[in-house]
Amino acid sequence: MTPRSTFWLACSLGAALLGIIARTLVAAEAPATGDPIQISGLNYALVKAPAGVAVMGHGDASSKSDEAPATRVTITRPFWVGVTEVTVAQWRYFTAATGYLTAAERDGAGLHLLKDKAGPKRVGLNWRNPGFIQDDTHPVVGISWEDAQQFCRWLTEREKSAGRLPAGYVFSLPTEAQWEYACRAGSNDELPNVAEYYWVGPSLPTHPVAGRKPNAWGIHDMYGYPLEWIFDWYGRYPGGEVTDYAGPASANDRNIIRAHHEMRGQNSSRNRWSTTGANQNDWVGFRVVLAPPPQPTSPPAPAPASPKK
Numbered sequence: 001m002t003p004r005s006t007f008w009l010a011c012s013l014g015a016a017l018l019g020i021i022a023r024t025l026v027a028a029e030a031p032a033t034g035d036p037i038q039i040s041g042l043n044y045a046l047v048k049a050p051a052g053v054a055v056m057g058h059g060d061a062s063s064k065s066d067e068a069p070a071t072r073v074t075i076t077r078p079f080w081v082g083v084t085e086v087t088v089a090q091w092r093y094f095t096a097a098t099g100y101l102t103a104a105e106r107d108g109a110g111l112h113l114l115k116d117k118a119g120p121k122r123v124g125l126n127w128r129n130p131g132f133i134q135d136d137t138h139p140v141v142g143i144s145w146e147d148a149q150q151f152c153r154w155l156t157e158r159e160k161s162a163g164r165l166p167a168g169y170v171f172s173l174p175t176e177a178q179w180e181y182a183c184r185a186g187s188n189d190e191l192p193n194v195a196e197y198y199w200v201g202p203s204l205p206t207h208p209v210a211g212r213k214p215n216a217w218g219i220h221d222m223y224g225y226p227l228e229w230i231f232d233w234y235g236r237y238p239g240g241e242v243t244d245y246a247g248p249a250s251a252n253d254r255n256i257i258r259a260h261h262e263m264r265g266q267n268s269s270r271n272r273w274s275t276t277g278a279n280q281n282d283w284v285g286f287r288v289v290l291a292p293p294p295q296p297t298s299p300p301a302p303a304p305a306s307p308k309k
Contacts, residue, residue, distance in 0.1 A: 036218075037080050037290065039155070040164070042090055046080035046290055047218050054181035055188050056245075057237050057270055067270050069239035073177035076244055079291035081174065081182045084209035084220050085228060086151065086286055089136035091127060091143070094151055102127055103144045104280040111142045114204055114283040121280075130282045132205035139206055139285040141226050145255045145277035148173055148229045148286040155288065166290070173231040174289045175246045176256055176272070182289075183223070183269040185216035190269060191223075198224025204283060223269065226285040230256035231294050234274035238297075246294035257284055 035048035053074055057067040094100065104111055104126035111125040125131050127142035143151075155171040174182065184191060191197060196213045198221065210220040222228075232247025234256055247256070255277040275281070 035080075036083075039159070040162075042093055042155075044086065044090055044288075045083045046288075047083055048078055048080050049075075049178070049182050049186070049217065050078050051075050052181065052186055054177040056177055056180055066236070066272060069237055071237040071239050071245070072241045073181075073245045074241065074243045075177060075181060077292055079169075079178060079289050081178065081217075081219060081289045082287035083214075083218060084287065085139035085226065086288065087136060087209055088127070088134055088138050088140045091140040091151070092136070094154060098154055100147075100150060100154075102142065102147045102280065103278060104142050110280075112279060112281045114281070125282070126280070132282075134206060135208070137208035139209055139221070139226050141206065141282050141285050142280045143229070143285060144280050145173075145229050147280075151286075152288055168292055169290050170293050171288050171290055172294060173229050173286060174291075175294050176230055176232050177245050178289055178291065179222075179228070179230055180269060182217065182219055183215070185219070187216075191215055194223060197222070226283050227257040227273070229284060229286040232256050233296070242297075244292075244295065246296045249296040 037046045037048075038044070039046075053072055056071045056073060058070055103109075105128075108123065110121040110123040111130060112119070112121055113125075113131060116122070122131060125142065127140050130142050149172075152171045152173060156165065159165045159171070197215065198212055199207050204225055206225060212220065212224070214220045215222070232255070233249075235248035238245070255274060257273050257275055275284070
């Protein structure tokens with residue numbers, strides 16, 4: 001073999017090796033492997049969602065007033081999202097470690113119940129006794145937005161102190177963009193056969209988590225009860241293209257809740273509702289993400305009022 005042939009053979013082998021390395025790196029980012037995180041002691045699992053583009057809302061004639069304009073959100077860094085909502089057992093672990101009392105427990109005011117159409121609170125009810133039987137495998141309900149925030153702050157400090165927190169990441173409630181992106185596993189289309197992913201029909205009382213089919217990223221229960229608290233304040237979508245969108249920095253006393261599509265008779269993960277963040281309801285729980293801290297922005301105008309829950 002001539003020196004020139006040897007040179008070109010080496011170049012070819014080098015290029016092939018670089019290609020293998022590149023494919024390996026891409027595979028390491030793929031959500032199929034999940035890069036799962038298991039929170040020690042808490043027994044809470046999260047799976048990795050790659051950076052990408054989420055589309056919030058609709059832009060067609062079927063859009064609800066607060067689901068337009070459609071907005072493309074570039075998510076610049078990967079994040080991890082809870083495989084399930086936080087369960088009764090996991091919330092109890094938090095309260096045992098911290099002595100934390102929920103707003104419903106501190107006030108003694110009780111919970112709003114879905115069957116009462118969010119009428120007067122039922123005094124004495126809270127996450128320990130939401131008015132129906134739950135066990136440790138059920139999603140915790142009766143948690144206010146601030147209660148959920150306290151859980152995220154505690155988990156962030158706990159994991160940071162133990163040296164298990166990636167640099168530049170915190171535990172938080174998901175933003176609307178993160179939630180929609182994770183719900184549809186990165187797709188812009190609804191999941192096929194949506195009924196396979198949640199308990200069809202009246203689904204209160206709650207059911208054990210992960211009892212239905214997961215999406216392509218291994219995430220359970222993003223359709224169906226309970227609805228889930230979102231980090232964002234309620235506001236109109238900005239439209240166009242934005243980066244790492246996290247809703248308005250302030251707006252009113254209403255926060256976003258997500259998940260269930262039956263309430264509007266529409267099979268869509270894009271449905272959104274708002275409710276006062278201080279409320280405790282028997283149909284609202286939460287899941288957490290591990291992500292860079294959300295950076296709220298200021299949309300041009302408040303969104304139209306959504307059905308109050």
